[in-house]
Amino acid sequence: MMAAASYVALNPVRARLVGRLDAWPWSSARAHLAGRDDPLVTVAPLLERFGDFAAFLEGAEDGSAATALRAAETTGLPLGSADFIVDLERHLGRKLARGRPGAGAEGERGSR
Numbered sequence: 502m503m504a505a506a507s508y509v510a511l512n513p514v515r516a517r518l519v520g521r522l523d524a525w526p527w528s529s530a531r532a533h534l535a536g537r538d539d540p541l542v543t544v545a546p547l548l549e550r551f552g553d554f555a556a557f558l559e560g561a562e563d564g565s566a567a568t569a570l571r572a573a574e575t576t577g578l579p580l581g582s583a584d585f586i587v588d589l590e591r592h593l594g595r596k597l598a599r600g601r602p603g604a605g606a607e608g609e610r611g612s613r
Contacts, residue, residue: 504566506547507558522558530554 510533513525522530532542533554544554551557573580579589579597590597 503551503557505570506551508567508570510554510558530558 510522510528510530513519513528513530514522519525522528523534525531529542529544532539533544533547536544536548536554538544548554569580576599578599579586581589583598586598
């Protein structure tokens with residue numbers, strides 16, 4: 502959760518859309534940095550875990566976690582342990598785990 506929170510909060514600055522975290526109008530970072538709820542954000546869940554949100558963000562960026570989050574975001578696949586993915590698949594009744602590239606429904610290419 503820490504990696505996801507920092508990844509999402511830092512995205513607008515990382516993408517050079519703004520120079521400061523609190524300048525991106527669609528980010529929850531503004532509310533978390535101010536320590537006050539806004540019409541869309543309830544700050545307590547994160548602030549109870551991390552306390553000072555600015556200090557948390559300064560030390561929270563984990564390169565490998567950010568890479569994994571970016572890959573999941575790009576593919577649209579869930580990110581988590583194998584057990585988590587299996588449980589999610591069972592709950593949703595559909596396959597979510599990453600398959601072989603180019604594999605068809607039966608895992609074969611070019612079958613007719």
